[in-house]
Amino acid sequence: MPLAIFDLDNTLLRGDSDHAWGEFLVEQGVVDSESYRRENERFYAAYQAGTLDIHEFLRFALRPLAQHDVATLAAWHREFMRSKILPMVTPAARALVERHRTRGDRLLIVTATNRFVTAPIAHEFGIEDLIATEPEMIDGRYTGRVLGVPSYREGKVVRLRAWMAEHGADFAGSYFYSDSHNDIPLLQLVAHAIAVNPDAELRTAAQARGWPIVQLD
Secondary structure (H helix, E strand, O other): OOEEEEOHHHHHEOOOHHHHHHHHHHHOOOOOHHHHHHHHHHHHHHHHHOOOOHHHHHHHHHHHHHOOOHHHHHHHHHHHHHHHHHHHEOHHHHHHHHHHHHHOOEEEEEEEEEHHHHHHHHHHOOOOEEEEEEEEEEOOEEEEEEEOOOOOOHHHHHHHHHHHHHHOOOOOOOEEEEOOHHHHHHHOOOOEEEEEOOOHHHHHHHHHHOOOEEOOO
16 A cells, blocks of 8 residues: 655645644743744744754743643644634645545655644544654653654654554655655655645755656645
8 A cells, every 4th residue: 555645834734833833822822922933933944944953943842732731732722723724724735635545545644743733633634644743741741852753854754664664564656745855855765756835945856856846725
């Protein structure tokens, strides 16, 4: 069964769920608006430039999870889905997922954004398999720390290979859709690499390698 692998932010979504969650927290008054928004923008710019220190970012991004109980976080996330995420889901993205589902491919989202943010989004697409950065939980509360290897850049390859070994999968006939040059390490491994709404660096790489370029707007 071939794998159909999807990046999430700016690929299946018309926007970035990690960045949007930070904006949502600011709008809800959960965090200090000025300083948190400034840091959120700084990290997002670093991600786009390919210079993000993922561990520094995760210390920032996971801190609010550790400061609140899971019931409160879940209630906030339901509103976040309604107000921020569903408007980012396009008919074209849904159609792409359904096309691969109809073909009988195994659907998998691989994202650097943490599982708390992304698991309900994967569920919205009807995708059961999700590789995301894993926030640590102890005694039913988030700790603010990360478990294992963050699924970012080369970390996506590490995490995917471990998942494939566990599930008896391989790259034969595989597809990977992504918007970001940060995903070039994984795009180079699949049978079919597709650049979706690509950033400038990925567009250049896709043109040089003959990878298809598609728009899901």
